[in-house]
Amino acid sequence: MLPAPIRLDAEPRSTDADRSPRVRGERLRLTEIFFSVQGEADAAGWPTVFVRLTGCPLRCTWCDTAYAFHGGRWWTIEAILDEVARHGARHICVTGGEPLAQKRCLILLRRLCDAGYEVSLETSGAIDVGPVDPRVRKVVDLKAPGSGEIGRNRWDNLAHLAPHDQLKFVLADRADYEWARDTVRQHALATRCMVLFSPVHGSLAPRDLAEWILADGLPVRFQLQLHKLLWGEESGR
Numbered sequence: 001m002l003p004a005p006i007r008l009d010a011e012p013r014s015t016d017a018d019r020s021p022r023v024r025g026e027r028l029r030l031t032e033i034f035f036s037v038q039g040e041a042d043a044a045g046w047p048t049v050f051v052r053l054t055g056c057p058l059r060c061t062w063c064d065t066a067y068a069f070h071g072g073r074w075w076t077i078e079a080i081l082d083e084v085a086r087h088g089a090r091h092i093c094v095t096g097g098e099p100l101a102q103k104r105c106l107i108l109l110r111r112l113c114d115a116g117y118e119v120s121l122e123t124s125g126a127i128d129v130g131p132v133d134p135r136v137r138k139v140v141d142l143k144a145p146g147s148g149e150i151g152r153n154r155w156d157n158l159a160h161l162a163p164h165d166q167l168k169f170v171l172a173d174r175a176d177y178e179w180a181r182d183t184v185r186q187h188a189l190a191t192r193c194m195v196l197f198s199p200v201h202g203s204l205a206p207r208d209l210a211e212w213i214l215a216d217g218l219p220v221r222f223q224l225q226l227h228k229l230l231w232g233e234e235s236g237r
């Protein structure tokens with residue numbers, strides 16, 4: 001049985017080192033840290049520690065993590081590393097909200113890589129991913145019209161994608177699908193990295209999306225959110 005998620009109702013006890021000016025400057029606001037099965041992207045199925053940062057400047061219509069928009073608690077990066085290590089997992093996913101909205105996220109990503117973890121980053125695609133440590137596997141959204149946030153896509157990010165990164169489209173309906181299909185073809189996205197198509201849970205029938213992909217012969221990877229099949233809409237999963 002998986003351990004219960006750590007909800008951040010109380011700030012971890014600080015040490016003398018935490019109170020030094022240098023470390024005090026390296027804090028991040030977190031909604032939760034939890035250990036679960038990665039439900040998405042290339043690392044789907046791996047036991048993974050999720051570090052969910054608080055806050056997001058976007059408001060996607062179908063967002064399933066609105067509870068991370070506000071609240072949370074400040075953690076030092078040292079305390080985050082300690083909590084991550086406690087689970088003994090090899091895979092770490094830094095997510096949100098929009099984790100890159102907190103600039104010190106870049107430090108956390110580097111420190112996790114330095115510690116030898118397989119690190120992935122889930123980001124909205126609205127913030128520059130250029131400064132992200134190249135060892136991190138970036139999972140970058142391209143927002144379709146149905147998200148209500150298509151205007152936030154930062155197209156410059158395409159130039160920062162490495163072959164181990166992934167581009168993710170979350171699709172609410174046929175119009176979203178056609179936009180995503182045309183975008184994949186127009187920018188030859190599948191030649192840059194893996195492209196993921198995922199249906200909005202409860203909005204687009206997974207089978208419809210799978211059949212559209214096959215009918216068009218698109219070189220994209222269909223995915224379902226494994227954690228929702230396992231645990232439904234529970235947060236911290």
Ligand code: SF4
Binds near residue numbers: 060065066
């Ligand atoms: S970018 Fe992610 S966290 Fe932010 S509103 Fe959209 S789905 Fe929610």
